Amino acid sequence: xxxxxxxxxxxxxxDLLEWPPRATLAFVSGGRIEALPVALRYEQGRYFxxxxxxxxxxxxxxxxxxxxxxxxxxxxxxWVRGTLAACQARAGATGMxxxxxxxxxxxxxxxxxxxxxx
Amino acid sequence: xxxxxDPAVRRFLQRSTTVRIATLSPAANxxxxxxxxxxxxxxxxxxxxxxxxxxxxxxxxPEVVLLFHGERGRQPDRVxxxxxxxxxxxxxxxxxxxxxxxxxxxxxxxGGIWNMVRNRDKRAVDARYKGERAGDxxxxxxxxxxxxxxxxxx
Numbered sequence: 001x002x003x004x005x006x007x008x009x010x011x012x013x014x015d016l017l018e019w020p021p022r023a024t025l026a027f028v029s030g031g032r033i034e035a036l037p038v039a040l041r042y043e044q045g046r047y048f049x050x051x052x053x054x055x056x057x058x059x060x061x062x063x064x065x066x067x068x069x070x071x072x073x074x075x076x077x078x079w080v081r082g083t084l085a086a087c088q089a090r091a092g093a094t095g096m097x098x099x100x101x102x103x104x105x106x107x108x109x110x111x112x113x114x115x116x117x118x
Numbered sequence: 119x120x121x122x123x124d125p126a127v128r129r130f131l132q133r134s135t136t137v138r139i140a141t142l143s144p145a146a147n148x149x150x151x152x153x154x155x156x157x158x159x160x161x162x163x164x165x166x167x168x169x170x171x172x173x174x175x176x177x178x179x180p181e182v183v184l185l186f187h188g189e190r191g192r193q194p195d196r197v198x199x200x201x202x203x204x205x206x207x208x209x210x211x212x213x214x215x216x217x218x219x220x221x222x223x224x225x226x227x228x229g230g231i232w233n234m235v236r237n238r239d240k241r242a243v244d245a246r247y248k249g250e251r252a253g254d255x256x257x258x259x260x261x262x263x264x265x266x267x268x269x270x271x272x
Contacts, residue, residue, distance in 0.1 A: 024138050024140075026150035033183055034140070034148070035148075065150045070135035070224070071229050071232075072224065072225070072233055073234075073244075112244075115247050
């Protein structure tokens with residue numbers, strides 16, 4: 001039986017990842033949920049996350065969200081669950097940030113403009 | 119830290135089109151998703167389905183973090199972060215006003231109408247998509263407790 005899906009391959013949203021209008025990171029700190037805006041660089045399928053200068057990469061699993069909209073059929077986004085590890089500053093990056101690489105465990109992408117039966 | 123009733127907070131909410139809601143899963147993992155939202159009776163309200171993992175999370179752990187980006191404003195370098203406690207409500211008296219306000223804000227606004235017109239060829243498949251998921255709708259209702267403005271990493 002066919003179902004309608006909004007799911008797309010993450011490669012179909014490469015433009016969103018390369019030019020993210022916003023990126024947010026959720027993680028657990030001291031047993032509490034925490035979330036904050038971050039910078040994102042998507043380079044050849046790898047995710048680099050820019051945190052505020054001096055901030056240690058959160059330990060454990062984190063979830064990165066990149067989304068766009070706001071109108072219904074323009075809603076699209078990607079979330080990536082994985083772990084962060086400190087890395088070198090990204091070439092061409094400006095501003096005061098510490099950079100981490102996100103190693104994905106699971107990635108989900110969606111786009112309401114591409115609803116279809118599968 | 120500001121009061122959620124601070125006028126600057128209210129203005130920023132008006133300029134924000136989407137909320138990112140972060141929750142703690144029963145397995146102690148962080149979740150975050152974007153949702154449409156409206157303000158109603160001092161609460162931040164989001165329509166969604168009971169089967170949404172975020173609902174499962176907040177039933178177990180009601181503490182949530184909300185991020186607003188003020189997309190329609192003139193200060194793209196600021197983000198509003200609110201903390202609060204969330205409940206999931208399914209009674210008609212909770213759903214009807216929130217769904218009505220959301221329809222006005224997102225589907226009957228000029229941008230929303232134009233989006234529907236441009237994508238009219240997708241309306242039928244969207245109706246099937248919603249039909250497959252009908253029947254477990256409700257409202258995530260967050261009582262804000264704190265608010266603060268954050269600078270985006272520059």
